[in-house]
Amino acid sequence: MKLEARIPAGDLAQKWDNHRFASKLVNPANRRKFTVIVVGTGLAGASASATLAEQGYNVKTFCIQDSPRRAHSIAAQGGINAAKNYQNDGDSVLRLFYDTIKGGDFRAREANVYRLAQVSGNIIDQCVAQGVPFAREYGGTLANRSFGGAQVSRTFYARGQTGQQLLLGAYSALSRQIHSGKVTMFNRREMMDLVVVDGRARGITTRNLMTGELESHGADAVVLATGGYGNVYFLSTNAMASNVTAAWRACKHGAGFANPCFVQIHPTCIPVHGDYQSKLTLMSESLRNDGRVWVPAKQGDQRPPAAIPEAERDYYLEKKYPSFGNLVPRDVASRNAKEQCDGGKGVGSTGLAVYLDFAEAIRRDGEATILKKYGNLFQMYEKITASNPLHEPMMIYPAVHYTMGGLWVDYNLMTTIPGLFAIGECNFSDHGANRLGASALMQGLADGYFIIATSIAGYIGASSLQPVAATDPAFDESRKNVADRIHRLLRNSMRGPAGKVTVDEIHKQLGRLLWDNCGMARNRAGLEAALEQLPAIRDQFWNDVYIPGNATDINQSLERAGRVADFLEFADIMIRDALAREESCGCHLREESQTAENEAKRDDANYSHVSVWEYQGEGEPPVMHKEPLVFDNVTPSQRSYK
Numbered sequence: 001m002k003l004e005a006r007i008p009a010g011d012l013a014q015k016w017d018n019h020r021f022a023s024k025l026v027n028p029a030n031r032r033k034f035t036v037i038v039v040g041t042g043l044a045g046a047s048a049s050a051t052l053a054e055q056g057y058n059v060k061t062f063c064i065q066d067s068p069r070r071a072h073s074i075a076a077q078g079g080i081n082a083a084k085n086y087q088n089d090g091d092s093v094l095r096l097f098y099d100t101i102k103g104g105d106f107r108a109r110e111a112n113v114y115r116l117a118q119v120s121g122n123i124i125d126q127c128v129a130q131g132v133p134f135a136r137e138y139g140g141t142l143a144n145r146s147f148g149g150a151q152v153s154r155t156f157y158a159r160g161q162t163g164q165q166l167l168l169g170a171y172s173a174l175s176r177q178i179h180s181g182k183v184t185m186f187n188r189r190e191m192m193d194l195v196v197v198d199g200r201a202r203g204i205t206t207r208n209l210m211t212g213e214l215e216s217h218g219a220d221a222v223v224l225a226t227g228g229y230g231n232v233y234f235l236s237t238n239a240m241a242s243n244v245t246a247a248w249r250a251c252k253h254g255a256g257f258a259n260p261c262f263v264q265i266h267p268t269c270i271p272v273h274g275d276y277q278s279k280l281t282l283m284s285e286s287l288r289n290d291g292r293v294w295v296p297a298k299q300g301d302q303r304p305p306a307a308i309p310e311a312e313r314d315y316y317l318e319k320k321y322p323s324f325g326n327l328v329p330r331d332v333a334s335r336n337a338k339e340q341c342d343g344g345k346g347v348g349s350t351g352l353a354v355y356l357d358f359a360e361a362i363r364r365d366g367e368a369t370i371l372k373k374y375g376n377l378f379q380m381y382e383k384i385t386a387s388n389p390l391h392e393p394m395m396i397y398p399a400v401h402y403t404m405g406g407l408w409v410d411y412n413l414m415t416t417i418p419g420l421f422a423i424g425e426c427n428f429s430d431h432g433a434n435r436l437g438a439s440a441l442m443q444g445l446a447d448g449y450f451i452i453a454t455s456i457a458g459y460i461g462a463s464s465l466q467p468v469a470a471t472d473p474a475f476d477e478s479r480k481n482v483a484d485r486i487h488r489l490l491r492n493s494m495r496g497p498a499g500k501v502t503v504d505e506i507h508k509q510l511g512r513l514l515w516d517n518c519g520m521a522r523n524r525a526g527l528e529a530a531l532e533q534l535p536a537i538r539d540q541f542w543n544d545v546y547i548p549g550n551a552t553d554i555n556q557s558l559e560r561a562g563r564v565a566d567f568l569e570f571a572d573i574m575i576r577d578a579l580a581r582e583e584s585c586g587c588h589l590r591e592e593s594q595t596a597e598n599e600a601k602r603d604d605a606n607y608s609h610v611s612v613w614e615y616q617g618e619g620e621p622p623v624m625h626k627e628p629l630v631f632d633n634v635t636p637s638q639r640s641y642k
Contacts, residue, residue, distance in 0.1 A: 001256055001614045003627045006410040007111045012633050013093075016115045019411065020454055024461025031056035034460055037204055037219040039191045039246055041068035041174070043166060043441055044424025045225030047448025050173035053182035055453050060217055061174070062186045062206060064241055068171055070163065071239035072227055072402075072425065072440065078284050079145060079157035080127075080166065080441040082120040086141055091152040093117045098634060100439060103149040103329050104404070104432020105585040105602060106636035107259075107610075109629065111411060112429045119450045120442055124156055126449055130169030134158050145289050147437035149329035149641070155438045157286060161376070166441055170448070189215070190559065191246045192482040194222065194253050194420065195474050201420035202468045205478040207486075209559065212552040214479045216470040221419045221456055224250065225448070228403030228425040230263060232567045232574065233519075234504075234511030236400040237269060237282035243563035244570050247407050247426055255415040256612040256625065258408035258428035260570070261578035264435050265334040265520050265587050266401030270384055271353040280399045281384060284377055285437040288326045290361035290370065291394070293317050293333070295354050299344035305355055305393050316340060324641040331434040331587035331600075332641060334398040338520055339598060348395045355393035362390065398520065402440060404431040404586075405577075408612045408627070412455040413447060418463075421455060423447035428610065433586030486551050489561050493547045500546030503561045509537050510564070510571060518578050523591040527579040534575065538568045573613045573622050580624060583607045595638075604636050 008019040026034070034057050038049045041063040049061040063069070085091040096117040101108060124142070128134065134156050135143040147155045158165035177183040188209040195203040195216070203218040229244035230236040251257045268283040296303070297314045316336060318325040328336075337354045346352050362370050367390055371378065378389045385395075407415050407422040409429055414421050424444040431439065492500060517530035541564065549555040584593045584600035585607075593601045610627040 001254070001416055001612070001623075001625050003256070003408065003416070003612060003625055004410060005109065005627060006412060007109070008411065012110060012114050013118075015111050016118055023454055023458035026457045026461050028056050032058065034058065034221075034465075035060065035219040036456060037062070037217060037222045038225060039204065039223065040225035040227065040424075040426070041065075042070035042072055042225060042227060042424060043163070043170060043444035044426070044448045045223075046167065046170035046174045047445050048223055048225060048423060048452045049183055050170060050177050051449055051453050052456060053177035053180070054173070055457075056182070057456070059177070059183045060186065060219060061183055062189045062191060062204075064188065064190050064209065066187055068174060068185070070167055071242040072163070078162045078441065079147065079155035079286060079438040080123065080162065080445070081147070081154050081436070081438045082124045082156060082442065083117055083154060084121050084124060084142075084144075084156075085152075085154075086144065087153045089152045091154050093120075095152065096120060096154060099150050100430070100436055101432070101634055102639060103436040104434050105600065105639060106432065106604070106608070106631065106634070107262075107585055107629065108430060108432035110631060110633055115451070116430050116443060116446050119446050122450060123442060123445045126445070127166055127169050130172055132158060132165050132169040145286055146327055147285055148288065148324075148327050148333060149436045150327075151324070155286070159376075163441060166445065170445070191226070192249065192562075193478045194250045194417075195478045196253050196417060197468050197472060197474045200418045200465075203470065203475060205475070205482050207482070210554055212550075212555070214482055216475040216479060218468050218470045218472070218475070220465050221421065221459060223421045223423060223452060223456075224407065224426050225423050226426050228406065229260075229567070229570060230400045230403050231563075232510065232571055233263075233400045233514050234507050235272060235280050235515075237266060237280055238401075240279065240560075243566065245563050245566045247422070248566045248570050250407060250415065250417065250420060251613075251615050253417060254615075255417050255420060256408035256614055257405070257573060258610050258612045258627075259405035259577065260574040260613065261518065261581060261588065262404035262428075262433050262586065263400055264330060264402040264404060265398045266330055267333040267337050267398050268356070268396045269399040269401075270381065271348050271350055271395050271397035272399075280397075281380065282401065283381065283394070283396065284374075285330065287356060287374060287377065287394070288333075290365075290373070291326065291356040291358050292360060293326050293337075293354055293356055293396075295340045295345040295347060301345075305347075305357070314340075314345065321641045328641045329434060330401075330437060334587055335520055335589060335600075337396070337398050353395035353397045356396050357393035358389055359393070402435050404428065404433060404435055408610065412458060413452060414455060414459065419459065421452060423452055433588060485562070486558070488542070489545075489558065489565065490547055490551060492543070492545060499544070501540065501544050503545055503547065503557060503564050506537065506541045506545060507560075507564045507567070510567060513537065514571060514574070518575055520587055521589050521591055522578055524579065527575055531572070531575050531579065534568070534571055541565065541568055576622065576624075577611050577613065580611060581607060600639070602636070602638070608636070
C-alpha cells in the first residue's frame with residue numbers, strides 16, 4: 001500500500017488556493033456525462049450530493065432510512081465552529097487552526113486542518129443563505145458560544161438542535177436537486193459492497209431493506225459519507241443504525257483504515273441505567289458554558305446534592321484547570337470524570353456519573369434566561385430521568401460519541417483506492433486524537449460544500465474513464481459474495497432459536513470488551529487479553545447467533561447482524577492499533593505513558609505518524625503502514641489547559 005498524502009507545496013495559508021488553481025477542471029457541459037455515487041445523507045453526504053448536482057454531475061444518493069437524515073447523534077444542541085470573530089475577542093483562522101491541532105493532541109495534518117479553518121467562515125454564510133435559524137443577539141448579529149478547548153466564542157448554534165437545523169439547510173438544497181432530476185434518491189438501501197473495476201472504484205452493491213433485493217449501481221466515482229464506528233461499543237450517542245459496514249467493506253478491497261483506535265468519549269451523556277438501556281442520549285457540550293461540574297469532596301458520599309454544602313463540594317475542573325475550568329476539551333473532561341469515579345466520588349446509583357450544576361447560573365441570570373438557552377435539553381433530560389435541572393444538578397457520564405479514525409484519505413479526500421472518496425466522520429484526517437466540540441459539523445459541511453467538488457473534478461479531469469455497465473462481471477461477483485454472506489448469517493436460524501444467542505447479546509459482549517480494555521484507559525495486558533478473547537466472541541456469533549425471518553423481506557435483525565459481523569472484524573484492527581500506539585494522546589490514556597498529574601503523555605519521537613492498516617484476508621493479521629506527520633507551522637508541546 002502506497003500512501004501519498006498529496007499535500008500541496010507552498011505556504012500553509014496558500015496551499016488550498018494554489019491547489020484549487022492547479023486542479024483539473026471539467027467543462028460544465030461535460031459534467032452531465034459523469035455519475036457520482038454518494039453513500040450517506042448526514043451533513044457531509046447531503047451537502048456533497050447537493051453541491052455535486054448543482055455542479056452538473058448526475059448523482060445517485062443512498063440512505064438506510066426512509067428519508068435523508070443523520071445518525072451521528074440522537075439529540076444535540078451543539079453548534080458549529082467558524083472563525084468569524086463577530087465577538088471581536090481575538091479569534092482568527094490561525095487560532096482556530098491552532099486550537100484544532102492542539103485539541104487533537106498534535107496527531108492531525110497541518111494542511112488539512114488549516115483548510116478546514118480557512119473555509120469555516122464560508123460554511124456559516126452558506127447555512128445562513130439556506131435559512132438556518134442561528135441564534136441571534138438583540139442587535140441582530142449571530143450569537144455564538146465557547147466550546148471546550150477554546151478561550152474564544154466561535155461556536156455558532158441554533159435554537160433547538162443545531163445538527164438537525166443545519167441538516168434542514170442541506171436537505172433543502174438536496175431536495176431541490178432531487179426535484180430537478182440531478183439527484184436520484186435511493187431510500188432504504190444499505191451499501192453491502194464496493195465494486196472495483198481495473199483498480200478503480202466504479203460502483204456499489206446495495207440491499208433493498210424493504211424487499212431484500214441485491215442491486216448493482218455503477219458510477220465514475222464513489223463518495224462514502226457513512227459516519228463513524230462508535231457503535232462498536234454498543235452504547236454510544238449514535239443512533240443504532242450507525243455502523244462501519246461501508247468503510248470496512250471498502251477496506252477489504254484495499255482502502256487503508258487509519259487510526260482505528262481513536263474514539264472520542266463525550267462527558268455530557270445521561271448515565272446508563274442497568275443492562276437494558278439500549279442507547280445513551282447526547283447532551284450538548286454547550287451546557288458547560290453555564291453549568292459547573294462537581295463531585296462530593298468525600299469518597300462514598302451518597303447524600304442528595306442539595307444536602308451537600310459548598311464547602312464539601314469538589315469543583316475539580318475549576319480547581320485543576322483554572323484558565324479553562326469547565327470548558328476544557330472533551331477528552332480532558334471525560335478522563336477527569338472517570339478519575340473521580342474511579343476514586344470513589346462518583347454519584348448516582350451507578351457511581352459512574354458526576355454533577356453538572358446550574359444553580360449559580362440561575363441565581364446570576366434567572367430561570368428564564370437559562371431556559372432560553374438550554375430549555376430543550378432540560379426538557380429532554382427531565383423526560384428521561386424525572387429530574388428537573390432547574391432544581392437539582394444533572395448527572396453526566398462519559399460515553400462514546402465520535403470517532404477520529406476512519407478511511408485514510410489524501411488531501412483530495414481520496415482513499416488508497418482511486419475513485420473512492422471518504423468525507424465527514426468516515427475519514428480520519430482532520431481531528432487527530434480528539435475532536436473539539438462543534439468541529440464535526442464544521443468538517444462534514446466543509447467536505448461536502450467546499451472540498452469534494454474540487455476533488456471530484458480533479459480526479460475525473462485527470463482520468464480516462466471508460467463506461468462501466470452494471471452487467472460487468474465485477475458487479476456479478478460482488479452480488480454473489482454479498483448473497484453468500486447473507487446465507488451464512490441465516491444458516492443457524494434454520495434449526496430454530498433453541499439455545500441460540502441474539503445479535504444484541506453478542507454486540508453487548510463486544511462493546512463491554514472494548515469499553516473495559518480499549519476505552520479511555522488502556523494498558524498492554526488488557527489489550528492483549530482483548531485480542532485473545534475477541535475470536536471466541538466472533539466464533540460464538542457465527543456458530544450460535546439466531547436471526548429470525550428471511551432475506552427477502554424487511555428484517556432488521558438481519559441488518560443488525562451484518563453490521564455486528566463487520567464490527568467483530570473491525571474490532572481486531574482497533575485493538576491492534578491501540579496496542580501498537582504505546583503513548584497517550586487525546587482521551588486515549590495508555591497507563592504506561594502518563595505524567596505525574598495523570599495527564600496524557602505523548603511520545604512525539606516515535607508516534608508522530610498516522611497508523612494505516614491494510615486488510616490481508618479473513619483470519620490473517622493486517623499490516624500497518626505509517627504516514628509521518630510533519631509540523632512546519634506549530635511545535636508539538638505538552639498540552640496544558642491550566
